[in-house]
Amino acid sequence: MKTVDAKHPIEFTVPASGVGSFYVQEDHRSNFYNHYHRHKEYQISYILKGRGSMLIGNLIQPFLEDEIYILKxxxxxxxxxxxxxEEQIHAIHIFVAFDKLWSFFDLSELQPARDFFKNIDxxxxxEQDISLKIKAKFQELAKEEGIHKLMCILEVFQFLIAHEQDMHSLYSGLPESNFNDKVGVRINEVLxxxxxxxxxxxxxEEVSKLIHMTPSAFCKYFKKHTMKTYVTFLNEIRIEKACQLLINKATENISEVAYQCGFNTVVHFNRVFKSILNTSPTEFVNRHSAQALAK
Structure with a gap:
């Protein structure tokens, strides 16, 4: 990874590097890599500790402990x-670089793994109920080297193939060509x-000043590179935060949730909630309560 020079914008493309054909990175510190970025490697991440929000493409959603993310x-x-x-995060990441490993994946025994990565859309x-089955193997990965590390990685691949039907899509509909280094820096600031x-x-006006644009230019720029308006994007953040409050029962007062998440009126909150999730806040709470009782 390149060292960031404070005089220049961050690199948008952050290639994984390290010893070996498969690079395994352990994050056990105060935060994740804190720039909106991409790389040519596939990334498989197990969140051992920590919670928050993730943005992939233009899709924002919460992440929780004991979830696995397979990033295309x-x-x-x-x-x-x-x-x-002061709270720590802990995650294990596997980076798969096909430009280094194509001949390895050409082995007939690895055809299912090659097809998995080649065809991932x-x-x-x-989610947690499935990922816990492979948690111990990710924890081993941080300690292993050589053939033992390779065996752990192959077991992770086998697990992914076996549970392909249990995966939830994170498709955002965002064209890859919409992004470059400069766009990444600006979107990072807005996010x-x-x-x-x-x-x-x-x-x-306030948010456009962050990236030194007029309001009109900012609106066009944001829509071009995210395929949604800034107001839509902000409302999605607010509704995502509202869902977390409702699921965690931080408060059972929907009016209070609305105000805590930046809505001036409950009527507006209800309308935006339903337009994004196709259900009302009350129906959302009832459904999740029923699911919790069923477990």
Missing amino acids: ANDPHIFIKEGAE SSKKI RFSLANYDKEISI
């Missing part, structure tokens, strides 16, 4: 931790500001 090559993404600054998520201030009133 060149899908722009960022994990952003929530919680106290979008980035994916595996971070929005996540830090979603509970307040945010004007287009």
Whole structure:
């Protein structure tokens, strides 16, 4: 990874590097890599500790402990931790570089793994009830080298192939060509500001100043590169945060949730909630309560 020079924008493309054909990275620190980025390697990430929001393409959603993310090559993404600054995150990442490994995957025994990566149509998520079955193997990966590391990785591949039907798509519909380094830097600024201030009133004038544009130019720029308006994007962040509050029962008062997430009226909150999730907040709470009782 290149060292960031404070005088220049960050690199948008962040290639994985390291010793060996498969690069395994362990993050055990205060935060994830904190720039919106992409790389040519496929990335398989197990979240051992930490929670927050992730943006992939133009799709924002929460992430939780004991979830697995399979990120398709060149899908722009960022994990952003929530919680106290001193809280640690812990994640294990496997990076798969096909330009190094094509002859390895050409072995007939590895055809299922090659087909899995070749045919994956979008980035994916595996939820906790399934991912816990392979947790110990990811934990081993951080300690192993040589043939033992390779055997662990092959077991992870076998697990992914066996549970392909259990994966949730993270397809955002965002064309890869929409992004370059400069766009990544700007979107990163807008994303971070929005996540830090979603509970307040945010004007287009305020957010456009972040990336030194007029409001009109910013609206066109954001729509071009994310395929949605900034207002839609901000509302999706707010509804995602509202869902977390409702699921975690931080409050059972829907009016309070609405105001905590930046909506001025409950009527507006209900309308936006239904337009994004095709259900009302009350129906959402009832459904998740029923699912929790059924487990």
